Amino acid sequence: MKMDCQSRSKTERDVQSLDTEKPIEWIDPVPPTSPQSLLSPSENQHTGAHQITDLPVSLVALERSLTQALLANRNTQEALFNFAQLIGEAFAVDCCLILPQDRGTPQAIEQTFQQVYSYIVSPFQYSEQLLTLFSHPRIQANLPTTETIAVDDLQALSQLTASFRQSSDKGASPPTAQSRQAPGNSSPPPSAIPSQVRSVLIQNTQYQGRINGTVILIRSQPYDWKETDVQQLQSLSPHVAVALSQNQLERQMEQQARYQNLVNQLTAAIRNSWELEQIFQLAVEGATSALQCSRGLVFLLKYSDPMYKSRSRGIPEAKVNVVADWFEPFPERLQMQTEPLGDRTIWASTCCLCRQVLTSSEPIAITSYMDWDNREIEGKTPAPFFALDRFPALLLAPLENQGTVLGCLVLQHHQHRIWEPEEIAFVKLVAAQLSTAIIQVRTLQHVQALVQERTAQLQRSLDVQAKLYEKTRQQVEQLRRLHEEREEFLSTVSHELRTPLTSMTLAIRMLRQADLSVERRTRYLDILEQQCVQETQLINDLLDLRKLESTTTTAPLQKLDIRYLIRNTAQSIAETLAERNLSLELDLPTKPLNLYTEPDSLSRILMELLTNARKYADSDSVIQLQVSYDPTQPMNQVVIALRNIGAGILPDELPYIFDKFRRGRGVTQQAIQGTGLGLALVKRLVEYLGGTIGASSQPLEQSSSWQTCFTVTLPQCPEGLMQGMT
Incomplete structure (x- = not known):
């Protein structure tokens, strides 16, 4: 039970009680040895009881004060x-308690006191132990009625009851009919009633x-309660009843607002x-706080058989996994919250709950698990994570969808508790929200998995298409280049073949x-021979x-x-160079430079490079041929560099100058003969010898000419031959 108790105290009694001179005449005195002498229920009235007809004027004023207090407060x-203060001051008592009841059953009174409205005069102290006075059988017997219960000395009454019980155990005569109690109703020991x-x-x-x-x-x-005290308290009770009824309505509205707030939060x-x-x-914390429970948890079920759909197939094999757990943050129950709760993943078939x-x-x-009829099902005990020794009261709301239990929302309390129908309906609504959330999330996860799978398949398809597209693009590009080469080849071959053929x-x-002179005949024969040599060379x-290539x-x-x-x-090309006033400058090592190579191929490379330089070099310029030795590389290399000054190679043409039939722009306009095969042949020969070739062309400052350099790098001794020699 959660008790929200507040009190208001006075340090001294400055208010006199109402008319207390006259004792309650309708209470029949009993012998001192009987506990009935201290209790004044209506069953002890005799027919000659004095009736009070006049009420004091101060009672009317008190009722008016109660009405004003009810209207004035928000x-x-x-x-x-x-109310508690006004009534306590009017009766000059040490403590006045006003307790709302949600039920009339005496067994549930202590639990259903949700709030105590109190007025306490110091040094009197309030504690929950005060409520133990309701366990007295004589008080319990009258609680379901509207009769006033007056006890002059509760401690003496409990002691007399205990002495009667002891004397009865020794064979003493039984108590009178008025003192005899119902079976099972026994007075609490004196120590159970607060001494104050x-x-x-x-x-x-x-x-x-x-x-x-x-x-x-x-x-x-x-204190000997007077008849006027009883009469006045009975007169004031309707005012208190109205206030309690309104308070109960307000609390119900606040509770419904809390319920609705949690439902709205879950919906959002x-x-x-x-x-x-x-x-x-959110659901566990909200439901536990709204119902003022001690603990809440959610566990989910994972079935071994994914096709399980109905309870009609019996108890399925399913694993229970606690996915949310929350305790009421009460410092006095901190140890209870931190103690281990056992394994949180079990098989459902091993737990009766x-x-x-x-x-x-x-x-x-379940009000209390120890009183539950089904606490053992086929010998199964509850799972340790329920901690029923600490939280005996349970409310289990299944989370289900179309007959399949998905899990359970569990609320627990640290003491016995009667679960109200409104509370059960609220928890059922929260469970329905959680079921909807589970189905929505699982459906969304399933859809997302399908989307991801389809996306992956589409991505793989797009990757394949991209590769096919790239392959197709490369093939188209290759076809385009082949087409360009073919057109260029046809154009070049057409020119290079037709021109000599025309001359021939x-x-x-x-x-x-017939009348051709010998000199002219000799000249035409030389032209014919020269053109035949050119055709043969091509x-x-x-x-x-x-x-x-092959x-x-x-x-x-x-x-x-x-x-x-x-x-x-x-020496073999010197005469040809001299025709254009070109000179060849050699820069050779002073010492012998041995090279393992194929002489004809190397000679052809040098001849083609010198012929190319002769075509594009400016007249009266110098062609430089330099040979150097580079021992710093892993394999000793011989570097041949050929430089000339003349027509340059544009940067965008450099990557393609070694392609077949590829000639620089403006060559045709300059009427420079060539087939575009020389440099292509040089590159293949260099690769054939295991070397590399590169080209560079830079414009000269303050000149329209460019310096072009071809660099051939050859291994001094190829790797295979070197390994054979070693």
Whole structure:
């Protein structure tokens, strides 16, 4: 029971009681040895009781004060505190308690006191132990009625009752009929009643035919309650009943507002797609706080058989997993909250409570597990995480969807508790919200999984299409380049073939003239021979290039001094260079530079590079041929650099100058002969010898000419040959 107790105290009694001179004449005195002498219920009245007909004027004023207090205060809670103070001061008692009742059953009175409105005079102290006076059998017997209970000395009454019990055990004569108690009703021991409580006056309040509260006047000393006290308290009880009824309505409205607030929060959380763990925690904390429970938890079920759909198939194999747990933050129960609760993942078939959840479609309300008829099902004990020794009261609401139990919302209390129908209906509504959240999240997860799977499949398909597209693009690009090369080849070959053929055809026609002189005949024969050599050279270049592109064999290497090879090649082309006033400058090592290579291929490379330089070099310029040795590389290398000054190579043309039939722009306009096969043949020959070739072209300052350099790098001794030599 959660008791929200507040008190208001006075330090001295400055208010005199109402008319207390006259004793209650309708109470029949009993012998001193009987406990009835201290209790004045109506069953001890005799027919000659004196009736009071006149009420004091101060009672009317008190009733008016109570009415004004009810109207003046903003809420009935404050009014009930004022009621307790006004009544306590009017009766000059040490303590006045006003307790609302939600039920009239005596067994549930202690639990159903949700709030105590009190007035206490110092040094009298209030504690929950005061409520033990309701366990007295004589008081319990009159609680369901509207009769006033007056006890002059509660401690003496308890002692006399105990002495009667002891004398009865020794064979003494039984008590009188008035003192005989119902079976099972025994007075509490004197130590159970607070020592500060001596005399009490108790009056139940009634509203619309139903008891809705109790007014308790307590004195710390024995007191002979007068008939006027009873009459006045009975006259005041309707005012208290109205205030309690309004207070109960306010509390019900506040409780419904808390219920609705939690439902709205859960609805918003589900709508905003919160994480399932956050929704569980919100529901557990909100429901536990709204119902003023001690603990709340949520556990989910995972079935071994995914096709399980109905309870009609018996108890399924399912695992229970606690996914949310929350304790009421009470410092006095901190140790209870921190103690271990056992394994939080179990098989449902091993727990009697979990088995009950699997077979029930409605919430299961258990006032106390020890009093529950089904606390053992087929010998199964409850799961340790329920901690029933600390939280014996349970309310289990299954989370289900279309007959399948998804889990359970569990609320627990640290002492016995009767679960109200309104509370059960509220928890059932919260459970329905959680079920909706679970189905929504799982459906969303399933949809997301399908979307991710379809997206992955689509991505894989797009990747394949992208690869196919890239392959197609590369093939189209290759076809385009092949087409361009073919067109360029046809254009070049057409030019290079037709021009000599035209000259040859013209020379042949001229030779057919009968009156042709010897000199002219000799000239035409020279032209015919020159053009035949050019045609033969073109065909040979094409055949050599084709052979180099298709060959997979290595060149037959010979050891030679590269200086002699370069000098011989320079002498063979010197005459041709002189025709354009070009000079060749050689920069060779002073010492022999041996090189393992194929002499014909190297000589062809040098000849083609020198021929290319002769075509594009400016007249009266110098062509430089430099040979160097680089021992810093992993494999010793020989570097041949050929530089000339003249027409340059544009930067965008440099990557393609070694392609077949690729010539620089403006060559045709300058009438420079060539087929575009020379540099392509050089590149294939260099690769054939295991080397590399590169080109650079930079404009000269204050000049329209460019300096172009071709660099050939050859291994001094190829790796395979070097390994064979070692």
